[in-house]
Amino acid sequence: MGKKIMIVDDDPDILITVRELFEPLGYEVFTIPTGKDCLYELRHGFKGVILMDIMMPIMSGWDTIRKIIKENLYKDNTISMLTAKDTPDPELGEFKNYIKDYIVKPFKSDDLIKVIEGYFSSK
Secondary structure (H helix, E strand, O other): OOEEEEEEEEOOHHHHHHHHHHHHOEEEEEOOHHHHHHHHHHHHHOOEEEEEOOOOOOHHHHHHHHHHHHHHOOOOOOEEEEEEOOOOHHHHOOOOEEEEEEOOOOOOOHHHHHHHHHHHOOO
16 A cells, blocks of 8 residues: 555645655645545545644634544544644643644654654554
């Protein structure tokens, strides 16, 4: 199975940046602008790493994760938060069994690559 990353973020610059970082390294990158679209991809079989923004219109990252858990869509996926919020919300504690990391934007490209590659090497 190939290495897949889903970046869920309403900021097009973040979507482009993550795609440009990982595609040259052989990753298949899904750029997803909403929580609703994330759920669609998961319901249709996505398996891999999910980088989830918190602050998104309509459905926040936390609300999206609640639905992922409720629908058992987290299995065989690694979920990490990728957010501009430098201080974690209380929800992080609620989801500690489902979230691997809390990565703050702006991030260093080399650091993000190292973290993601670590997820795949430990599978």
